[in-house]
Amino acid sequence: xxxxxxxxxxxxxxxxxxxxxxxxxxxxxxxxxxxxxxxxxxxxxxxxxxxxxxxxxxxxxxxxxxxxxxxxxxxxxxxxxxxxxxxxxxxxxxxxxxxxxx
Amino acid sequence: xxxxxxxxxxxxxxxxxxxxxxxxxxxxxxxxxxxxxxxxxxxxxxxxxxxxxxxxxxxxxxxxxxxxxxxxxxxxxxxxxxxxxxxxxxxxxxxxxxxxxx
Numbered sequence: 001x002x003x004x005x006x007x008x009x010x011x012x013x014x015x016x017x018x019x020x021x022x023x024x025x026x027x028x029x030x031x032x033x034x035x036x037x038x039x040x041x042x043x044x045x046x047x048x049x050x051x052x053x054x055x056x057x058x059x060x061x062x063x064x065x066x067x068x069x070x071x072x073x074x075x076x077x078x079x080x081x082x083x084x085x086x087x088x089x090x091x092x093x094x095x096x097x098x099x100x101x102x
Numbered sequence: 103x104x105x106x107x108x109x110x111x112x113x114x115x116x117x118x119x120x121x122x123x124x125x126x127x128x129x130x131x132x133x134x135x136x137x138x139x140x141x142x143x144x145x146x147x148x149x150x151x152x153x154x155x156x157x158x159x160x161x162x163x164x165x166x167x168x169x170x171x172x173x174x175x176x177x178x179x180x181x182x183x184x185x186x187x188x189x190x191x192x193x194x195x196x197x198x199x200x201x202x203x204x
Contacts (some may be wrong), residue, residue, distance in 0.1 A: 001161070001164075001176065001204045003120050003174055003176060004174075007169070007171075007174070009111065009154070009156070012116070012118050012157070014114070014116030014117075014118075014120075014122070014155065014156075015116075015155075016114050016116075016122075016132050016136070016155050018116075018121075018122040019120075020116070020118075020120040032120050034104050034118070050159070050160070052111070052157055052158070052159060053116065053117075053118050053156065053157040054111070054116075054154045054155065054156045055114075055116065055154055055155040055156070056154070056155070057127065057152070057154060058152070059103070062157070069109075069171040069172070069174065069176065070111070070171070070172065072105055072106075072171065072172065074103065074105060077105075100157045102103045
């Protein structure tokens with residue numbers, strides 16, 4: 001199968017018990033996820049860049065968390081307003097957004 | 103921060119609307135996730151190996167899906183019985199479980 005060049009994981013505090021609640025969810029995790037989905041479509045990055053929502057990464061106090069592979073880059077305190085910059089610099093520019101990196 | 107050496111992502115069909123339903127969920131996604139959590143604790147791999155549940159990876163017909171980074175390795179049709187083998191061969195042995203690889 002054709003795998004993505006970049007895979008963006010966004011914490012939406014989705015628990016395996018079927019409940020979605022927690023720090024990242026409270027702080028805009030779903031809006032961050034929706035922002036990535038929208039921008040990826042607008043920029044026609046679909047197929048090359050995947051975005052997947054997740055459960056907890058275990059460092060809630062640094063959330064909302066976004067993890068990008070390859071590179072194992074972890075971003076913290078992400079807001080919906082940071083989505084465009086992450087796509088500009090990291091995904092399209094190949095550079096880490098240092099101010100958000102953990 | 104100390105990041106994990108391996109990160110295992112398990113689809114539990116967690117949707118951003120807060121509902122958990124779909125192919126991977128129906129086919130044991132939560133049991134696969136629980137199996138990884140249990141085995142990682144038993145093998146004392148915590149900290150070095152993370153496991154995170156996710157929403158849809160977009161290839162439901164090949165599910166349940168497990169994605170492992172680094173390496174961008176995608177496994178399909180995973181069952182709870184495969185958890186030990188994935189940890190033995192891939193995480194502890196450094197080899198891909200070819201029979202499940204997509």
